[in-house]
Amino acid sequence: MKKIIAYFLLYIIFCMLQFFFGKYLNICGVFPNLILILVVYLGLTRGVVSAEIMGFLFGITWDVFSTDVFGIRTVIFTIIGYFTGKINKNFDKDRTLVQIVIVVLTNVVYWFIFSFIYWVIPASESSSPSFITTKGMFKILATVIMAPIVFSILDRLTLLSRGDT
Amino acid sequence: MHKTHKTRHGNLIFAVLLVFGLALIIGRSSSYVNLIKNLIYYIAYPNIATANNIFRSTVHFADNIKSMVFLYQENLAYEQKNQELEDKIRNYDIISKEYENLSKLLNLEKIKNTQSVFARIIAREPWEWYQWLIIDKGKNNNLKKELPVLVFNKKENTLCAMGKILEVYKSSSKVVLITNSIYEFPVEIKDKGINCLSEGFNSNLVKITYIPSDADVKPGDEIVVSELSSVFPKDVPVGVIKEVMEESYVDFKTATAEVYFESNVIYDVVILVPQENMRK
Numbered sequence: 318m319k320k321i322i323a324y325f326l327l328y329i330i331f332c333m334l335q336f337f338f339g340k341y342l343n344i345c346g347v348f349p350n351l352i353l354i355l356v357v358y359l360g361l362t363r364g365v366v367s368a369e370i371m372g373f374l375f376g377i378t379w380d381v382f383s384t385d386v387f388g389i390r391t392v393i394f395t396i397i398g399y400f401t402g403k404i405n406k407n408f409d410k411d412r413t414l415v416q417i418v419i420v421v422l423t424n425v426v427y428w429f430i431f432s433f434i435y436w437v438i439p440a441s442e443s444s445s446p447s448f449i450t451t452k453g454m455f456k457i458l459a460t461v462i463m464a465p466i467v468f469s470i471l472d473r474l475t476l477l478s479r480g481d482t
Numbered sequence: 483m484h485k486t487h488k489t490r491h492g493n494l495i496f497a498v499l500l501v502f503g504l505a506l507i508i509g510r511s512s513s514y515v516n517l518i519k520n521l522i523y524y525i526a527y528p529n530i531a532t533a534n535n536i537f538r539s540t541v542h543f544a545d546n547i548k549s550m551v552f553l554y555q556e557n558l559a560y561e562q563k564n565q566e567l568e569d570k571i572r573n574y575d576i577i578s579k580e581y582e583n584l585s586k587l588l589n590l591e592k593i594k595n596t597q598s599v600f601a602r603i604i605a606r607e608p609w610e611w612y613q614w615l616i617i618d619k620g621k622n623n624n625l626k627k628e629l630p631v632l633v634f635n636k637k638e639n640t641l642c643a644m645g646k647i648l649e650v651y652k653s654s655s656k657v658v659l660i661t662n663s664i665y666e667f668p669v670e671i672k673d674k675g676i677n678c679l680s681e682g683f684n685s686n687l688v689k690i691t692y693i694p695s696d697a698d699v700k701p702g703d704e705i706v707v708s709e710l711s712s713v714f715p716k717d718v719p720v721g722v723i724k725e726v727m728e729e730s731y732v733d734f735k736t737a738t739a740e741v742y743f744e745s746n747v748i749y750d751v752v753i754l755v756p757q758e759n760m761r762k
Contacts, residue, residue, distance in 0.1 A: 332526065337533040365492035373499045380506070381522045387515060388506030395503055399496045434507065 323478060324367070328374060331355050336382055347455040349463035350424070352379065356394050357423050357464075358471050360401025361410040372398030386438055393430045397423050411472075413465045420464040424457045596715070596754040599623055603749060604654065612661040612684045617751060620651045624755055630714045631657045632752045633743045641752060642719040642742035643707055657751070660720065661688060661741055668708040669720055671699055677708055680720060686744045688721060690737040697735070699726055705739050715754065 331352055339348040352375045360368035372394030379390045401423065408415045509515045584590070601623075605616035619625055627650055632641040645665070649656040658665050661682040669680045669690065676697045681689045693699050703723045707714040721739040728735045 333533040337537065341537065365489070366495055369492070369496050369499055373503065376503070377506075377522060378526055381519055381526060386507060387510040387519060388503050391506055392500065392503035395496065395499045399492070399500075402492065438507075 324371060327355065328371065331375065332378055335379070344459075345455075347459050349459040350427075350456065351460075351463065351467060352394065353397065353423060353427060353460060354420060354464050354467045355471070356398045357401050357416075357420055358468055360398050360403075361405045361408070361419065362471075362475070363402075364405065365399055365402030368398030368402040369395050370398070372396075386434060389431065389434050392434075393427055396430065397426060400426075413468075416464050416468050417461055420461050421457070424460055428457070595757040597757055599625065599753045599755050601655075601751050601753060603751060612659055612682070612686065614648075614659065614662065615645075615657050617655050617657060617753075618653065619753065620653045620655050622653050625650050625655050625753060628713055630718075630754050632714075632718065632754065633748050634750075634752070635719070635742045636746050638719060638742060640719060642721075643714050644743040644748075644751060646713045647753065659743075661685065661744075667713060668710040669705050670708040671697070671723075672704040672706045672717075672719075674698065674703070677710065680705065680739070687724065687738045687740055690723065690739050691734065693726075693735045693737060695728070695733055695735050699723065699735070699737060701725060 335348075335350075335352050342348065356368055356372040356375065359371050373391055376391035376394035377388075379394075380387050383390070401419065404419075408419070410416065410419075506515055506518070599619055601617035601619035603615050604618045607614070617631075625647060627647055629647045630643070631645045631647060633644040634640075635642045643660055645657045645659040645662070647655045648658040659682065660667065660680060661684065663682050663684050665682045667680055668677060670677050671693075674697070676693060676699065678693045679691045681691055683689055688705075690705060701723050705720040705723065707716060707718040707720060709716045719742055721741040723737050723739045726735060726737040
C-alpha cells in the first residue's frame with residue numbers, strides 16, 4: 318500500500334513539474350523531459366513492471382494534455398520503461414556516465430518512435446512534431462544535463478524512504 | 483523459478499499495455515478513445531489547476547518576502563533615526579533646563595515653545611479656493627484665533643506658510659489663506675535680508691510689495707516669513723518669485739510669487755499652538 322502511495326506521489330509531482338512548471342520555467346520553450354528521466358530511473362532501479370506501468374500512466378496523461386496523436390507517448394514511455402527495466406542488471410546505474418548514456422539512448426528511441434509514428438500517420442492530422450527542429454535538439458540536451466541531478470534527487474528520496482516503500 | 487515468473491509477469495503486462503497504447507493510436511478518433519481522453523482530462527485537470535494556484539500564491543509569497551526585507555531595512559533606518567532624535571531630545575532637555583535657570587537668574591522673557599496639532603481639511607469651496615478652508619480641529623483642541631496654519635510641502639520637504647485661524651468653533655476652525663486678498667503679512671527675500679509685504683489676490687500667486695527699488699530681487703528668489711510677523715515663526719517658506727515689475731517713477735517695486743502650499747494636493751494641515759495654550 319505504501320509503495321502505491323509513493324508511486325502516486327511521484328506521479329503527481331512529476332506531472333506538475335512537467336506539465337505545469339514546464340510552462341513557466343522553460344528557457345525559450347526548452348524544458349527537460351523529466352518524465353523520461355523518471356521512467357528510465359524506475360526501469361534501472363525498480364525493474365520492468367514499475368517502469369512500464371508508470372511509463373504507461375505518464376504517457377497517457379501527457380497525451381491527454383497534448384495535441385499530438387493520442388496514444389503516441391503512452392506507447393513510447395511503456396516501451397522505454399520495459400526496455401530500461403530489462404537492461405537494469407547489465408549496468409552500474411550509480412555511475413553518472415552510464416545514466417547519461419542511457420538517457421541519451423532512450424531519448425533517441427523516444428524521438429525515433431515519435432518520428433516513425435508521424436511517418437506512418439499523415440502529418441495534417443495533428444500538430445507537426447518539434448523534434449526535427451533545433452529546439453528538439455536542445456530539449457534532448459536539457460534532458461541529458463538534468464538526468465544526473467534528477468537521478469541523484471531520486472536516489473536520496475529512495476534512501477530516505479527505505480524501509481517504508 | 484520466482485524470477486522467471488516475475489519476468490513473465492512483466493512481459494505480459496508490457497504486452498497488454500502496448501496493445502492498449504496501440505489501440506489508442508489506431509482508434510484515436512473513436513468515441514470510446516475520446517471518452518477515455520476526456521475522463522483522464524477531468525481527473526487530472528484539477529491537479530494542474532491546483533498547481534496553478536500554488537504557483538500564483540508562491541509569487542505572492544515571494545512578493546511578501548521581498549516587502550518584508552524592505553520593511554526590515556526601513557525599520558533599521560528608522561531605528562537609527564530614532565536614536566539620533568533621542569540624542570537630540572536629551573541634549574534639548576539639558577539645554578532647556580540650562581535656559582530656564584539662566585532666564586530666571588537674568589529675569590529674561592521666555593521663548594514660547596510650540597506644539598504641532600494636525601488637522602484635516604473638511605471643507606474648501608471651489609469658488610473661494612484661494613480664500614478660506616475649514617479644518618476639523620477647534621476649541622476642543624486648544625486652537626484659538628491668529629494661530630499659524632502650515633502645510634507640508636513635499637517638493638521642498640519642509641513646512642510652509644498656508645494661512646492663519648480666523649474663526650474658532652467647538653470642533654472646527656475657519657482658516658484664512660495667505661492668498662486671500664484680505665490677508666497681508668511681512669515677508670523677506672531669503673538670504674538677502676530685504677523686508678517686504680505679501681498681499682494675497684485670490685489666486686495661487688501673492689503680490690510682494692514694498693521691495694526697495696534698488697534691491698536685487700529676481701525671479702527664482704525664495705520668499706520666507708519675516709521676523710516681523712506676529713503670526714508665523716521666522717523663516718517659514720512662503721513661495722518663490724515669478725516676476726518682478728520695476729517702475730522707474732516709484733520708490734518701491736512689486737513682484738509676484740507662487741506660493742508653495744499650492745504645489746501639491748493638501749488634505750492635512752499643521753497648526754502651531756503655543757505650549758501655554760496646550761496646558762489649559
